[in-house]
Amino acid sequence: MKVTIGGAVKPGTTRVNKTGGWRNFRPLYHKDKCVRCGLCSLLCPDSSIHEQEDKYVTFDFDYCKGCGICANECPKDAIEMVLEEK
Amino acid sequence: MKQTLVTGNEAAAWGARLARANYIPNFPITPQTECIETLARWSSDGELPGTFFDRMESEHSVMSAAVGAAAVGSRVFTATSSQGLLLMHEVLYIAAGMRLPIVMATISRGLSAPVTLWSDHNDFLDQRDSGWLMFHAENNQEVLDMVLQAYRIAEDPQVLLPAMVNMDGYVLSFTDEPINIPSPEQVAEFLPGYDPAHTIAKNRPVTVGPPVLDEYSIFRAQNHVASRNALAVIEELQDDFEKIFGRRYHLVDEFMLEDAELVLVTQGSMSTTAKAAILEMRDEGIKVGLLRLRVIRPWPNEAVAGALKDAKAIAVIDRNVAPGKGGIMFPEIIETLYNLDRRPLVSGFVVGLGGNPQTENKIKEITHKLEEDLAAGRPRMEWNDLEGI
Numbered sequence: 001m002k003v004t005i006g007g008a009v010k011p012g013t014t015r016v017n018k019t020g021g022w023r024n025f026r027p028l029y030h031k032d033k034c035v036r037c038g039l040c041s042l043l044c045p046d047s048s049i050h051e052q053e054d055k056y057v058t059f060d061f062d063y064c065k066g067c068g069i070c071a072n073e074c075p076k077d078a079i080e081m082v083l084e085e086k
Numbered sequence: 087m088k089q090t091l092v093t094g095n096e097a098a099a100w101g102a103r104l105a106r107a108n109y110i111p112n113f114p115i116t117p118q119t120e121c122i123e124t125l126a127r128w129s130s131d132g133e134l135p136g137t138f139f140d141r142m143e144s145e146h147s148v149m150s151a152a153v154g155a156a157a158v159g160s161r162v163f164t165a166t167s168s169q170g171l172l173l174m175h176e177v178l179y180i181a182a183g184m185r186l187p188i189v190m191a192t193i194s195r196g197l198s199a200p201v202t203l204w205s206d207h208n209d210f211l212d213q214r215d216s217g218w219l220m221f222h223a224e225n226n227q228e229v230l231d232m233v234l235q236a237y238r239i240a241e242d243p244q245v246l247l248p249a250m251v252n253m254d255g256y257v258l259s260f261t262d263e264p265i266n267i268p269s270p271e272q273v274a275e276f277l278p279g280y281d282p283a284h285t286i287a288k289n290r291p292v293t294v295g296p297p298v299l300d301e302y303s304i305f306r307a308q309n310h311v312a313s314r315n316a317l318a319v320i321e322e323l324q325d326d327f328e329k330i331f332g333r334r335y336h337l338v339d340e341f342m343l344e345d346a347e348l349v350l351v352t353q354g355s356m357s358t359t360a361k362a363a364i365l366e367m368r369d370e371g372i373k374v375g376l377l378r379l380r381v382i383r384p385w386p387n388e389a390v391a392g393a394l395k396d397a398k399a400i401a402v403i404d405r406n407v408a409p410g411k412g413g414i415m416f417p418e419i420i421e422t423l424y425n426l427d428r429r430p431l432v433s434g435f436v437v438g439l440g441g442n443p444q445t446e447n448k449i450k451e452i453t454h455k456l457e458e459d460l461a462a463g464r465p466r467m468e469w470n471d472l473e474g475i
Contacts, residue, residue: 005246005284006185007305009293 014063019046023066025081027059033078040070040079090267094258095121097226097265098165098191098251101233103134104273105189107163111140111151115170116203117255118193122165145170149177156186156248157294159287161237161280164188167255168195168209175213181248182217182309184295185284187240188248189233194354195255196440204441205255207353207406211382211414217309219249219316220382224339224357226263228380229253231333234268238277238323244315246284254355254405256441268331276330313384320381337386339378340393342368346375348456349397349430351419353379356405356437356444363446367453374453379415387422394423399431399460401452405438412436412467433459434467 036055048064049057071079092100098121102110110129112122129139142148145166152162166174171192181188194210196202207222214220221236223229229251236249253259286292298305320337328334341361343349352360357378367374377393394400400423404413411417416434423429435452438444459465 003301003304003308005308006183006294007296007298007301008184008284009296011291011293 018062020060020062020064023061023064023084025066025068026061026084027064027066027068027070028080028082029057029059030078030080031056033076035076035078037075039073039075043069043073045069088266089264091262091264092226092267093120093260093262094223094226094229094253095119095165095193095260096124097229098193098233098253099124099128100267101191101230101251102163102189103128104268104270105161105163105234105237105277106136106274106279107161107189108137109140109152109155109160109162110137111142111148111155111162111164113142113145113148113166113170115145115167117195117205117259118165118167118170118191120259121191121193145173146177149174149181152188152190153177153181153184153186156181156188157184157285159280159282159285162186162188163190163233165191165193167193168197171209171213172197175216178213178216178218178248180295183305185246185309185312186248187237187246187280187282189236189240190248190250191229191233192250192252193255193259194252202440203255205257205355205405206439206441207252207254207404207414208439210250210252211406213250214383214414217247217313218383219245219247219313220252221249222252222353222380222382223258224355224378224380226253226258226261227265227333228335229258230265230267231327231331231335234273234277235320235323235327235335237280239316239319241280241282242316242319243283245312245319246282247309247312247316252354257355266331272330276326316384317381317386335380337381337389338393339380341376341378343375343377343393343397346373346396347398348372348374348453348460349394349400350374350376350449350453350456351379351394351400351402351415352376353382353405353415356403356449359444359446360403360449363449363453366446367450372453372457385418385422390419390422391426394419394430395426395428397430399433399456401456402432402434403452404434404436405444407436407439407469416467431460431463431465433465436469
């Protein structure tokens with residue numbers, strides 16, 4: 001890490017600094033239950049859920065912090081939060 | 087140069103005006119009010135072009151706004167006292183950590199409870215671990231001079247820290263003294279415009295004050311090193327300052343120390359009274375001198391030790407108290423002298439809390455007690471104003 005005066009940070013640094021390591025729980029995706037509504041992707045505060053061309057989703061674990069909003073909001077319980085084992 | 091009668095509050099306001107501070111968030115509190123009133127009058131009369139005079143709803147907001155404005159490269163000035171300074175306390179650390187060279191005049195007043203409006207140094211010295219540079223003026227000329235110097239020191243690329251310039255409430259803040267007010271051209275020569283390289287600017291999008299993980303101690307160390315760097319910066323700028331304004335200041339103020347066996351260590355306006363008392367005691371043949379602490383942070387340990395090393399006995403006169411411990415500067419002086427080959431005897435006196443006047447007689451009393459301590463070989467730590475309790 002580059003030490004700057006007062007810790008000022010230039011834009012775009014999270015491309016290098018991965019923040020997924022903060023996660024205690026990880027989302028487990030049950031694709032068979034998913035109805036492809038896209039709500040999880042829309043509500044993810046870290047933009048870590050990406051819709052594919054077929055509208056099913058993938059998770060970006062470099063940035064997902066395991067907040068569980070996606071699992072809470074999923075109308076079909078297609079996302080389950082499980083303990084992160086590192 | 088023309089001399090003008092101004093109060094300490096007005097001297098601080100003149101400092102802000104001449105330094106071309108362009109953002110002044112403020113909240114009034116006794117005894118600082120007149121400083122802000124003066125700036126408000128100038129602002130409404132159009133005498134501070136390009137300066138935003140911003141009335142806030144509390145001192146916490148004042149310092150928060152100061153941090154915000156300094157983070158986008160403004161030159162910020164504000165002033166406060168006592169409870170107001172304590173309300174700012176949380177944000178002071180943020181200003182220092184983000185390395186924002188805000189300059190603030192603090193006008194010392196004792197802390198509640200019980201309520202006092204008069205001066206002691208507890209409000210100022212309570213901020214000594216905040217990372218700010220801390221200067222303590224003896225008179226109104228030094229108030230103005232130190233506001234100007236504070237900007238130059240604070241904005242030095244080797245330093246980049248906020249700075250406080252303290253004066254004693256009432257004694258200086260409301261007393262007219264004849265001082266030299268320099269011209270804007272002189273000040274512009276001494277203090278160029280502020281152009282920071284580390285803050286938010288139009289074509290420099292940065293995040294300031296982010297959270298960090300393992301690196302936290304690196305940034306605290308950075309703050310410490312920057313503060314220590316200020317010692318050299320303070321000494322280096324005095325040639326420039328003297329060339330333009332005809333005055334110079336040292337890290338410590340030494341008075342009749344060359345052959346002094348007894349040394350009084352003081353801070354702020356009571357030093358002037360003590361110097362007068364010393365002149366009288368010198369006539370009586372007492373070899374007494376004075377060391378006035380004027381740079382509190384960074385702590386000029388070499389200058390203090392150098393000035394005190396030949397003394398036989400030292401009286402540290404604290405206009406403040408850490409209850410359960412004693413005077414705040416007393417242990418700082420002892421610690422500074424501890425590694426000398428020959429250590430002088432050091433006694434501590436807590437005096438003048440809540441503006442209790444420090445007369446020449448009281449200074450002489452302390453000096454005589456110090457003589458007794460030296461003869462007995464036994465230092466003391468005492469409160470000087472306990473008569474009748």
